[in-house]
Amino acid sequence: PRPIEQLDAALQDTLRERENVQVKDAVVHWFKTDLRTADNHALSCASQKAREAGVTLITMYLVSPQDLEAHVVAPVRVDFVLRSLRILRDDLAKLDIPLYVETVEERRQIPARIAELMESWGASHLYANMEYEVDELRREAKLVRMLAEKGMCMEIIHDTCVVPPGQLRTGAGKQYAVYTPWFRSWMAHLRKEPGLLELGEPPVRNPESARRTFGHVFDSEIPVAVSNKTLADEDAVRLRALWPAGEHEAKKRLDAFCKQRIGHYDRKRNFPAEAATSSLSVHLASGTLSARTAVRTARDRSAGGEGTQTWISEVAWRDFYKHVLVNWPYICMNKPFKPEYSNITWSYDEAHFAAWCEGRTGYPIVDAAMRQLQDMGWMHNRCRMIVASFLSKDLLIDWRMGERFFMEHLIDGDFASNNGGWGFSASVGVDPQPYFRIFNPRLQSEKFDKDGDYIRKWVPELRGIKSSAIHEPYARGAGALAKKNGYPEPVVDHSAARERALTAYKEGIESG
Ligand code: FAD
Numbered sequence: 078p079r080p081i082e083q084l085d086a087a088l089q090d091t092l093r094e095r096e097n098v099q100v101k102d103a104v105v106h107w108f109k110t111d112l113r114t115a116d117n118h119a120l121s122c123a124s125q126k127a128r129e130a131g132v133t134l135i136t137m138y139l140v141s142p143q144d145l146e147a148h149v150v151a152p153v154r155v156d157f158v159l160r161s162l163r164i165l166r167d168d169l170a171k172l173d174i175p176l177y178v179e180t181v182e183e184r185r186q187i188p189a190r191i192a193e194l195m196e197s198w199g200a201s202h203l204y205a206n207m208e209y210e211v212d213e214l215r216r217e218a219k220l221v222r223m224l225a226e227k228g229m230c231m232e233i234i235h236d237t238c239v240v241p242p243g244q245l246r247t248g249a250g251k252q253y254a255v256y257t258p259w260f261r262s263w264m265a266h267l268r269k270e271p272g273l274l275e276l277g278e279p280p281v282r283n284p285e286s287a288r289r290t291f292g293h294v295f296d297s298e299i300p301v302a303v304s305n306k307t308l309a310d311e312d313a314v315r316l317r318a319l320w321p322a323g324e325h326e327a328k329k330r331l332d333a334f335c336k337q338r339i340g341h342y343d344r345k346r347n348f349p350a351e352a353a354t355s356s357l358s359v360h361l362a363s364g365t366l367s368a369r370t371a372v373r374t375a376r377d378r379s380a381g382g383e384g385t386q387t388w389i390s391e392v393a394w395r396d397f398y399k400h401v402l403v404n405w406p407y408i409c410m411n412k413p414f415k416p417e418y419s420n421i422t423w424s425y426d427e428a429h430f431a432a433w434c435e436g437r438t439g440y441p442i443v444d445a446a447m448r449q450l451q452d453m454g455w456m457h458n459r460c461r462m463i464v465a466s467f468l469s470k471d472l473l474i475d476w477r478m479g480e481r482f483f484m485e486h487l488i489d490g491d492f493a494s495n496n497g498g499w500g501f502s503a504s505v506g507v508d509p510q511p512y513f514r515i516f517n518p519r520l521q522s523e524k525f526d527k528d529g530d531y532i533r534k535w536v537p538e539l540r541g542i543k544s545s546a547i548h549e550p551y552a553r554g555a556g557a558l559a560k561k562n563g564y565p566e567p568v569v570d571h572s573a574a575r576e577r578a579l580t581a582y583k584e585g586i587e588s589g
Contacts, residue, residue, distance in 0.1 A: 078212045078351070079403070079406055081243070084218040086218070087221040088524055091222060094225045094228075096227065098202065098229060100130035101125070101132070101200060101201040102198065102290070103132055103197050103199070103439075104124065104130070104132060104133075104201070104204070105136070105137060105203045105204070105225070106126075106204045107137055107139075108120075108162075109204075109364075110364040111237070112161045112165050112323075112363055115328070115370065116276040116277045116313075116367045116370045117236065118277045119206040119232070119236060120136070120204070121280065122204050124278070133284065133286070135175055135177060135289065135291060136169060137178070137179070137191075139180075140178065140300060142304050142305070142413060143182065143184045144493075145305075145306055146305070147219055150306065150484065151190075152306045153307050153316050153406075154362075156302075156307075156308050156313065157300070157322050157359060159301065160323065161322040164324070165323070166178075166415060170295070173283040173284075173286070174283050175291055175294040177297045178298065180298070187341075191224075200293070201228075202231075203232070205234070206232045206236035209493070209524060216229070238395055238399050238400070238494040239372055239531050242400045245262045252401070252405075252558075253400075259397055263396065273369070274359035274373045275543070276369060277367075301498065315455075315586045326360075327360035330357055331355070331366060331370070332378070334379045338352075339355075340382060340385075341353065342384040342387055344384075346458070348459070348531075349460050349526060350526055350531040354463070356524075358455070358491075361491075362491040368389045371392055375388070375498075401497065401507045408506075413506065414488060416508045418504070420585045421585030421586075422585065423473060423474060425582075433464070433472060433474070435562055436451065438472075438565070439551070439555055439566045439567035440518045441539055442463055442519075442548070443467045443527075445534070446461075447478075448462055449535050456486065457531075462498070462501070463518060463538070465501075465503060466510075469503035469504075470516070472569065473577060474579055476502075477499075479499060513582075515578060519571070522548040529548065539558075541558055542555045
């Protein structure tokens with residue numbers, strides 16, 4: 078059975094016990110990637126349960142350093158999460174709701190530790206929103222059974238996707254593996270089930286007794302850093318100014334985007350020099366903003382039109398990749414979605430990989446993008462496609478090395494979207510770019526950064542080039558200046574690299 082079916086089975090098997098659990102002294106909400114009070118379905122349910130029974134709502138967040146290693150999380154992301162937690166704690170405190178934070182060294186201890194905490198608080202009911210990665214689903218299945226054995230119960234709610242996985246099926250009853258018909262079905266489903274866009278109620282104030290009884294829970298400290306995931310001081314200052322944390326900031330950004338930029342999103346979103354996209358991915362990935370709120374706000378507050386439609390269809394990609402993950406969980410195990418792409422002979426050339434990581438490939442658009450990633454912890458979507466194609470095709474390097482590098486550096490790193498994006502660009506994923514469509518980095522550069530402004534911003538060695546030579550300085554007479562400033566010559570010749578990739582992909586598929 079798939080992990081989601083294992084979780085369903087655990088919920089079914091314990092249904093009777095769970096229904097009979099009486100509310101005791103407290104109800105608990107477990108925050109994971111849903112760090113907000115607004116429109117948080119599991120938090121709303123927990124709050125309602127506590128209010129109906131007249132008991133305290135306790136919320137908790139568990140930091141697991143081992144989890145961060147295993148799932149690969151960038152330090153910039155960890156820092157964002159810790160900052161968001163502080164804001165969340167202060168907001169909850171205004172409602173007399175405690176946020177208990179604890180570091181659990183070993184991830185496999187998490188279910189047992191949760192059960193222990195619940196017992197120590199006299200809590201009967203645990204609520205959480207569902208996460209769809211394999212480890213998380215299996216962990217939750219274990220926790221559901223463990224709590225049921227101890228006379229407690231856990232409710233797991235679909236919240237992170239606008240349309241929960243499993244609700245959209247092709248005419249033949251299967252999961253869609255192609256985005257366009259899936260998106261049509263997603264839109265039709267929302268029209269049929271408008272309740273899916275209903276926002277969760279904010280949590281209500283705890284009874285007065287909460288602070289008296291659970292004072293120690295209110296006092297828990299939020300760590301300022303997590304081992305091996307700490308930002309250097311100078312980076313911390315810059316990145317914190319760049320990415321203010323928390324749900325209020327998310328809402329502010331969303332409102333400003335819907336007011337000022339969504340109208341021309343369809344026309345401008347592909348040009349990395351323009352600030353034309355929402356920059357909301359970190360908030361959607363950490364849950365300081367719900368996808369539901371994003372879609373609903375766009376629909377209600379913007380003037381409508383192509384820009385809004387296109388933006389909603391981009392937010393839907395996030396749902397699409399989570400649906401794919403639930404249906405084909407083996408993609409969590411380092412396997413390509415398409416098994417026939419398992420036999421490609423990849424290059425593991427260390428010098429080429431280092432050049433790509435450092436933004437020193439000699440291809441200005443690729444280098445600008447990789448430096449943007451290193452500097453901001455974020456990269457424009459068009460550039461993510463360009464650098465992913467360049468790594469997997471021009472350099473023929475195993476796409477999984479790029480996928481991992483992205484997770485190590487992205488502030489918005491999200492397994493499903495990242496894996497989906499890499500699968501698309503390396504042509505090994507669900508609904509991918511066909512393998513014989515290989516981006517020409519120079520043409521991409523000329524088309525999407527025509528004036529070279531994006532390159533000039535991120536590659537200071539080339540700032541002095543005012544002409545179109547900026548797209549390939551060594552081939553267009555600007556080599557002397559590039560060389561003088563220490564900018565490298567291209568690490569590979571694109572035409573030859575293209576031929577090599579076509580052969581390698583073809584041979585890999587044929588031998589598969
Ligand atoms: P906007 O253009 O404003 O889009 C709004 C939101 O829609 C985004 O915040 C995001 O949540 C969602 N979205 C948009 N495009 C996509 C897409 N193609 N796939 C999935 N969701 C999308 N996105 C991540 O959130 N995390 C990742 O780890 C990630 N890795 C990627 C790796 C590769 C190789 C590629 C090609 C794409 C990846 N994306 C990832 C998708 C996309 O690049 C980012 O979501 C987007 O650039 C974020 O900027 P924005 O918030 O301004 O997006």
